Each structure stands twice: as structure tokens, then as C-alpha cells.
Amino acid sequence: MNAHVNPPSVPPNAPVVALRNVHKSFGSLKVLDGVSFTVGRGEVTVLIGRSGSGKSTALRCIDRFETIDGGEIEVCGRRVDDAGLDVRALRQDVGIVFQSYNLFPHLTIEENITLAPHAVKKVPKAEARALAAKVLAQVGLEEKLHAYPEQLSGGQQQRAAIARSLAMQPKVMLFDEVTSALDPELTGEVLKVIEALAAEGMTMVLVTHEMSFARGIADQVVFMHKGKVHEAGPAGILSSPSTPELAQFVGTGF
């Protein structure tokens, strides 16, 4: 079997996600200009930066929602930049949650959650339903099993979307500005769920504008500016930035 299709046992100390000198342009617009960072097992990496700094694009490249023009990306032992990558296998290892929840509106919360385990991993229906109950309890929504997405608040929908990703038992979770569409109160309930996941040791990469949240949860902060990693380090860099750009970014709150 091809090593990229079925990754060999990854050494325990190898990074779960590694970007090495990644370049990406949309037409003539350079979005990623030599981006490198690694995420170790159980680590939480927070990507911050202004709109247009490339942080969401970097995140999307990890799950092959964008293909890159240069450099390397390795996720769970797979080379994501490999043209022959088994994208569906990659996405079984990687969970992604979007700003706009994207729950399937015609399915109940339970059906939303059981769909992929049943269709992709061939988990029997009964087992998938048990799994749905478990992950919904994890996000505090066990009573919403049979509700439709439109019956839930934005915060609840986002938590359900997180549960849907968790049901695939990913090795790493990606969060793309998951609270940007929510008011402060609902933001809080979603962030709590993410904090609980971090406490359980889930490897995560988050793009967020919530600075105090980032400070509390991040093992590593990556500040992106004009398509480059401008400054990176432990959460402490948010309190004592060493570049004027990060100081200004943290100072203004955006």
C-alpha cells in the first residue's frame, strides 16, 4: 500500500500538523507567503491576525479545501500537498467546524451526526445513534437529539456542528472563526465546549478573534500578517508582543 494512502505508524513525538514554507496565491494575490508552523499531539494552536492575513486560508489548506502552490503540509503522517492524496481518508482524521455551522437543515440533529459515521465509516445505525447521544452529551445538547437545526439557537447549532465532527473521532480538530456569527452570550457557550475538548487533550487548530479566549487556551499562538507568520510563540506573546504589528493588533483588539 502507498504510504500516503495508509499512513504508517507515526512516531509518538511527531507533529500532528506541520506546515513547511507553504505558498498559496489566488490569482495574482499572494495569500500565504512561506508559512511554517507545527502542532504537536494534544496541543492547541491559535491562528490570529487581521482579515485577509491568510489565517483562514492556512487552516483550510490543512484539510485540503485549498491546494497549495509550494511548500509541504503534513497531517497525521499524510502529505496533504501530494496530488495523489486520498482526500477522504485525510478528512476522516481531520474534523473541521465552520463559521456558519452548516448543519444539514433537512435532517434532525441526530441524523446530522449519524450521517457520516454510517455512510463513511459503515458504523451500524444503532451504534451510530449511541455515538450521537454520546457526542451530544459532550457539548451539552443531549435533549436536542430529535430537533431540527432551525429549532436551535446559533450557539446550539454550532455546538451540534462540533458534535457532528467529533462523531467521526478525528485526530485533530480545525475551527474556522466558529464564534464570529454569534453574540457574546452564545459565543461563551461554544468556547466552553472547545475548552473542554482542549482539556481532554484534543489536538486543535483555531482561527479566532476572541483574544482572551486565545490567551486562555493556546499552547501556541501564531500571528499572521500579510501572508507570513509574523510572530509565534506561547500564549504569553499576546501580553508581551515583540513586534509592533502584534502589539498594535492586540492593542486594538483586532
Add this chain to the structure above:
Amino acid sequence: MGLVLDFSVVLDRWQALLDGATLTLQLAFIAVVCGAAIGVFGAIGRRGGNVLVERLCGAYVEAIRNTPLLVQIFLVYFGLSSLGLQFSAFTVAAVALTINVGAYTTEIMRAGFDSIHKGQIEAAEGLGLSRAQIYWHVIIWPGIERVYPALTSQFVLLMLASSVTSQISAEELTAVANYIQSETYRSFETYIVVALIYVALSFIMRFGFWLLGLALFPRRRRLGTPL
């Protein structure tokens, strides 16, 4: 001049009218079922992937939408017989109506599939679903749900348009009417009765599609979500 209407000679032939109405519904049923299947594949074909398939589906839709149904029926009728193939008028009518409604259904379904937000598809891709699974679970059913009223209208329209197949002597309702009025000389009465029967058939079809909608779209049933 007083208008004197005498329906009795027309209504005496209720058995023929009932047979005609049944045949009309049968034609509509076959064309709707086959046309809906064509529509799903046609819409998927038109939405992309393969340029050749896209063009073929586009050409099919444009050919049907820009020619009269009656001409299409004659083309199938004479086309098949010039190939030496002999089919009953009913079969020819069913084939022609299917080809016709398949094109319109392709366009309506394409609109429905296109209306599914990109984020829905990305979410499904992110969960590792295959292209076929994404189509089935995330695009086809919600897409059809959105255009269901338009589909219903198109299918009722098809049933009414099937009256044109009387031109190739398919024994449907209008053909029966033509026959009755020539026999009874009560043309006005005949077509009044037939018009009312078409109204009844339309209502039956709309009711049937309403029930089908409840069965196909459980969220609508449970939440009363408008389409």
C-alpha cells in the same frame, strides 16, 4: 337565439370518459416518474464535471424547450415508424411526454441543486463523504424540496398537455372527447364536461403531490416548514 345545453348524451358515455381520464393519468404517471429520473441525472450532468456531458444535457434541454410539444410527439411517432419500429400510440405518447417533461424537470432540478449553499457541500466534504453521498444526502433531497412546488406545477402542466397526444390517436381524455362530440354533435357540452374532468384530475394530482411531499420531506411534516 337561446342557448340550449343537453349534457345527457355526453354523460351517457361516462364509461368512455372514465377510460380516457384513466389513460390520461397513466400517461402522466409514467412521464412524471421517468421524467423525474431523467431530471435528476440531467441536472447532475448539467452542473458539471464533464464538459461533453454538460453540453449534451444543455442541448437536450434547449431542443425541447424551443420546440412545440406536438412537433416533438410527431418526431417520435414518425421517427420510430421510419426506423421500422411499430409501437402503440400509447407507448409513443408516453415516450414523447417523458422526453418533454424530462427536459423541463432537468432545468427545475438544476435550479434546486444550485441553490444548495457551498458551505453545506464543504461541511459534507469535511466529514469525508464521497461525491455520490454528498449528492444524495446533501444536494438532491434538499434541492428537490426547494423546487417541489415548481415541479408539481410542471407535472400538472404535463398532464394537461398530454391532451395533445390525441393527435396521434392515443385514447386519452381529449381523444375520447373528440370522438364523443363527433358522435353526438354536442361539442360544447362535451368539452365543458371534459374541461371539468381535467380540473378534477389536476386537483387529484396536486393532492397526490401534497401527500407525497409530506412523505418525502419529514421536516415539513413535523415543523410545518413552508417550502
